[in-house]
Amino acid sequence: MPKRLLRLACAAAVAAQAALAPAPATAEPDPRRPVSQLLTDLQRLYRQTEQATETYDATAERLRAQQAEVARLDGELARARLSLDRGRQAAGRLAREQYQNSTALSPYVRLLLARDPQHALDEGHLIGQLARERAGTVGRLTGSERRKDALARAARKALDARLTLAAQQKKARDDVRARLAEVERLLxxxxxxxxxxxxxxERNDTADAQRKLVTSGALGDDRPPSAEGDRAVRYAVRQLGKPYAWGAEGPQAYDCSGLTAQAWGHAGAPIPRTSQEQWARLPHIPLRDLRPGDLVVYFPEATHVAMYVGDGKVIQAPRPGAEVTFSPIASYPVLGAVRPDGTAPNGQAPATEAR
Incomplete structure (x- = not known):
């Protein structure tokens, strides 16, 4: 929209966003280029930014899972060390008892010298039971030692993986910032x-793409949403006007998949965090079977996602500098659609459309 682009251009002219990493060296924008070329360049930069954002989101999700794994292993290691300490105390008592009884007669000699052989046999049975208990104590101690060592190795490995993911997250974050700086530089x-x-x-191109999609018959009649889909749509609608922010999951701002993931999470049907995972793991449906709450995924790399609301429209967090809004379903090149709350009606094959 004109106002949206104008806001972006003014913001870019006022400040270069000191928090952003320096953009890679590229040719200076040429304002004399045709509008069509400028739009192509701008859309390319937005797409690259969203791809970088998806990488950041996926890495952040993996990092959260790895941090939870590190915490779990640390807890298990602490419990294993406590169990080992108790085992060592029991082994110490066993060693003291063996030392104190070292001068006693062996059970076999006591049996030979006993006036009551049956009593000696009973006593031998108790001694055997004690020996088995002592062997069990030693076995538990050995097992605790091995478990503690295995957990310590696993904890170190998990910590190394967390540090690697943290470095990857920083790289992905810097890449997003560099792409955003390029966008602002062009604007x-x-x-x-x-x-x-x-x-x-841009408005005309979207209208043309929407018209072609509708006249092609790819879209069917609107179907009623499921109860979960209706709740997801209602949540998304309540976010209208909130800003796009890369990596954001609400409640103050969202990126594209942050909005869809939060909406379905609040509907009681959690889905993957990123658009690429949503496309990969949720059931695919043909566009003609869309119902409100279904997700429409865009670009060949599945780097953008929006939520269908009916009447050929979606609600989405479109891109940096924009706000959560209603848009025509063909606002970006459509890859296909997925349904978070059920199996696909006609199998798993995606329905693809080219803008």
Whole structure:
């Protein structure tokens, strides 16, 4: 929209976002280029930013899981060490008892010298039971030692994995920031007239893509949502007007998959965090079977996602600088659709459309 692009251009001109990492060296934007080329460049940068954001989100999700695994192993290791300490105390008592009884006669000699052989046999049985208990104590101690060592190795390995993921997350974050800096750099080079022309061209392109999608018959009649789908849509609608922010999962801001994941989580049907995982793990459905609450996934790499609300429209967190809004379903090149709350009606094959 013109106002949205104008806001972005003004913000880029006022500040270069000191928190952003420096952008890689590229050719200076040429404001004399045709509007179509400028729009292509801008869309390319937005797409690269969203790809970097997806990488960041996926790494952050893996890092959270790894941190939980480190905490779990640390807890188990602490319990294993406590059990080992108790085993060592029992083994110490066993050693003291063996030392104190070292001068006693052997059970076999006592049996030979006993006036009551039966009593001696009973006593031998008790001695055997004691020996088995002592052997069990030693066995438990040995097992505790091995478990403690195995857990210590696993904890070290998990910690190393967490540190590796943290480094990957930082790299992904820096990549997002660099891409955003490129977007702002391009927008800052534009005149108000170019910004207006860009918005008009984008609006027309979207209208053309929507018209082609509708006339192709790819979209069917709207179907009623499931109870979970209705709750997911209602949650998403309540987020209208909130800003897009990469890596955000609400409640103040969202990125594209942060919005869809939170909406379905609040509907009682948790789904994967990223658009790529949502596309990979949720049942695929044809576009003609869409019902409100289903997710529409975009671009060949599945790097953007929106929620279908009916009447050929979606609700989405579109891109940096924009807000959660309603959009035509063809606002980006459609890859296909998935249904979070059930199996696909016609198998798992995705329905793909090219914008």
């Amino acid at each position: 800052a080079s534009l005149t108000p007239e170019q910004v207006t022309a860009l918005a008009a061209r």
